[in-house]
Amino acid sequence: MHVSVSVRSLLVWLFDLVSVVAAWLLAFLLRFNFEWPSAFAETILLVLPVLILVQLVACRWAGLYRGIWRFASLPDLYRVLKAVVVSAVALLVIVVLGLGQFVIPRSVVALYPFLLLFLMGGGRFAWRMWRERDYYLHRQRGKPVVVVGAGTAGAMLVRELARSNDWRVVALVDDDRSKWGRELAGKPVEQGGVRALAEVLTRWGARHVILAMPSASAEVLQRVAQLATKSGASMFTVPGLNELMSGRVAINVMRPVKIEDLLGRETVSIDSENVSRMLEGKRLLVTGAGGSIGSELCRQLSRFAPECIVLVETSEFALYMIDQWFKEHQPGVRVIPLVGDVKCRHRMQEIFEAWQPQVVFHAAAYKHVPLMEIDNAWQALRNNVVGTYLAAKFAQRFNAERFVLISTDKAVNPTNVMGASKRLAEMVCERLQHQAGVTRFEVVRFGNVLGSTGSVIPKFQQQIAHGGPVTVTHPDITRYFMSIPEAAQLVLQAASMGQGGEIFVLDMGEPVKIVDLAHNMIRLAGFAEDEIRVEFTGLRPGEKLYEELLADSEETLETPHPKLRIAQSREVAEALDQQVERWSQQEQPLGDEEVRKLLKHWVPEYQPYSFE
Template sequence: MQTLPLQDTRRMRGLGLDLGLWIAAAPAAFVLSGGLSDWQTALAYTAVSAVLKAVLLSQSDLTRHYVHFFSTSGIRGLLRTVALGEAMLLVGLLLLRALGLGALPITVPLTEGLLALAFLLGIRFLHRVQTEQKYHKASAGQRTLILGAGAAGQLLAREMLRQPNSVLRPVGFLDDDVQKQGQLIVGLPVLGSIRGNIGAHAQAVGAERIVIALPSVKGENIRLIHDEAKETGLGVQIMPSLSELLVHRPQIPQLRDVNLADLLRRPPSQLVHKEIGAYLTGQTVLITGAGGSIGSELARQVARYEPGQIVLFGRGENSIFAIQQELLEAYPNVPQTAIIGDVRHAQHMRILFERFRPQVVLHAAAHKHVPLMEDSPSEAIYNNVIGTRILTALCLEFGVRRYVNISSDKAVNPTSVMGSSKRLAEMIISVAAQSAAPDQAFMSVRFGNVLGSRGSVVPTFIRQIEAGGPVTITDQRMTRYFMTIPEASRLVLQAGALAGNGKVYVLKMGNPVKIVDLARDLIKLSGRDIAIKETGIRRGEKLYEELLTDREKVDETSHEEIFEARLETPDPEWLEAELSRLESYAREEDYVHVREQIRRMIPESHLGAQ
């Protein structure tokens, strides 16, 4: 026998209770109106009116207030329903009188309405008092004010109340939905709106902690809310963003401290999982640079689509071992192999391809540090250019069906050796795509900085803050595009599903962020007073990054966050000859000619002299 859901069962009980109380108001009204002597008429009136009351109650939403909350909007709804019912009964009595079919006291519907309101409001008041007492005795933890009374906030509050030993005890909500303000949700009052009221409401309820339960709110609003909450001097925590919840799918969201990703939060990317799974599920996927920030996250994301095998390839044995162990624990049913090696070693790469025969290659191996590559330009050429050329040739030879190269916004109008090397890698793949078979697709994906990647600005700032400062920035005017590592990785996989052979895809990065603002945000999150020091732009750096050159145009794709750059594809023979010359200069460690050759190959570059 199928049982009703708990919510429906409660609603039916509430409906029955409401109907019973309203029906009981009829004989009580007859007693007060002195008309109970004609008990047969009173009984007939009660029975007929019961049908009308049942219809009106079933069409209303009054019983939801037994489940969630009851306040001013509930009172208004109750008044409307009772008034409508009694008005219809009064009109009925007047018609019967006009037809000479009855002489019931007209005061009966009026008295009945007042009694019904007293009964129905009274039972709700008792329910509210009982609920508050039950919940407020449930835990002796820190008094916690929850910002956000939506589904996430309610789930969080219920879980806190369900655990008798919880370290947090919810005492109320704040929410900007005016329909919720002043009402009772899961036994807790919605005290008012969020912005401009956090401090006053926190003080009024004696809050000891504030939790932000707004997983779908944009980062710019989270920043404002967090700043106001911090001014109270209380501890502030946050629920994970919607994109984190979608990836990790915890049964109960885990609270954590607010971090920089929360302040830069964007709406979660909408992925077409069917398209991604179509080229990953059951396939052998080779990930180069699998121990790096992007490479390891790609491995995590790929594992969710149940590939036939993942080959983790990289130079750093410790980082490769770490991601291998993580995948073994999280995805024990996904076969995987970890290989230590270097994309620059052609023979090793050939043996790798002969052994595993990958159908999908995600190329994340690269040197990415701009200042370091300015002092070691040959290393950038060996790894990012020559290594990519070796890998691309093998992808052609072994019939790799999907080859995705991770590029960078620094490839646009490059001012550095690193950025130039990434543009050359794009050119190599675009040319190779001309020789690809119909079932192959070679492409590059271009995006900006990722938050928290090893050696990037955010970990550097955190280390400086922990050391007591100062936090160093190169220029107050400098801006960068930022994206979280999981978000960038997901969109890379989605771009791979577009399967545009020879294409360079550009991810929608949102608005650029001032580096000095990142530093200020991190300092504010730390709760410390740290100075910011300007050191001057380093060699090869830009003030402003770009995703396209002035000559490049973009076309929309089927995904709103991925665009296709319209680029000229170089002549294959010319590119091969120029790459050979560049490789020769790099092997001779002739840095002057390396830079000259790069400028010759990339006319739009602004690469300085040695």
């Protein structure tokens, strides 16, 4: 039955009025053993209107009528307490002053506020329990779920899910022994902690686990994920602490655990003020704007109010997708989507001459190691080296303030054409920095990014979706990983700090074994390890077992940012300028072996892959 707001307010007002009357009379009855105190009848009747008036004014002052009884909680009890204290003080004043005629027993003065608090507060909570009786009477609704974590987040989650018809918390597990055998919001905290998760899931018939530990480490996540998936349970997690504290999301907004969670990358914090000074009101240009890193860079750049962002991309579809993103999410940012190939001198000149960007982010590159190794070596050299040279040269000619090259850990002691060509691209920027001009040339070097085009994670996801096998090249192969947004933010941070000529190295954390990554992804997809097998295929051409972020001859310097260091590399020969210029004008392609010899000449640490 629907009751209007005005009627509800009147009913609440009447309830509080009745509570005052009941508390006042009950105080006297308790004082005189439930016999009517005739001697105090006049006092009872004369003081009661004063108490009613004081209480109703106090309730209004305390904001008591803003609360919704169905969701009565501690803030509501606090408001009731404030109103009762005012009423108690008023009664005390009446007793002290006496007003020449009132004599009130001291026990009544003490009993009245306690009874009033009990009636007003208890009535509100009794109403809430009555309205939520469906939950208590029909506990079998919703999917049974076990919550990992009996702390503050766990308590909040259990209370929120109590109102849901989709989930039914049956138990909690926590490694804190002091909580074992206790209850949290009416739910048992099971003995044995997290290691007993499989047994708890079986006993309660639950096939879902929610990790209510927003600040849990990657190791904890991995352990819980392994136990949950071995039991055939799906695993979810709650939002992170920063999201909860900001109020952007509620505790009960759960999501499946992702592989990024298991890698344990910390949240990146950047000096937004410094980055804003570099970008605000500026004309920006991003090459490779439709790629994984390029598109995320564009999204991050849009936050800093640039005058415009010029999007340069060879793929029509990729360019269309990032342009559509801006139309949908950042319609106020001016973008200029341009199809262009960084290897084309005339197109690059046309773009730079027309828009004269002040800050250039060069993300265009061929990056797939095996593809570039066989029959595509010349194209890798042209795109990664000549393309960088042309974009950097025009940035310098048209007085761009900064040119930022996105590089890779594969440029360190390279064993493949792709890595060697990216190292040569770094050297091109180092050479241009030593020439006269206003442009600052900076290089940012990092490892693999999670979910980027052609990376291992989308490949594994596809293989798992098809039932396996998941192919790993070698049981000992390791890689560094970071998320795409993290990489893009650190690129901006490095760019804003650079004075020109630096090679910034990002802190990639600990290397991850690819076979462990495969097993984790299989488990997160809800499969046991015997359902989808991992198959080793052998190292591919040019592939290393271990990636490095610094060459042996390089030293690093600290920066003000904890996740950035500066690599100091050897001096680059002046003749490199003329060599790259000749490549830019060369029409006849070179064979793979000739390209490798040229790369070996300019990058002595390059150790070409042996095809024997």
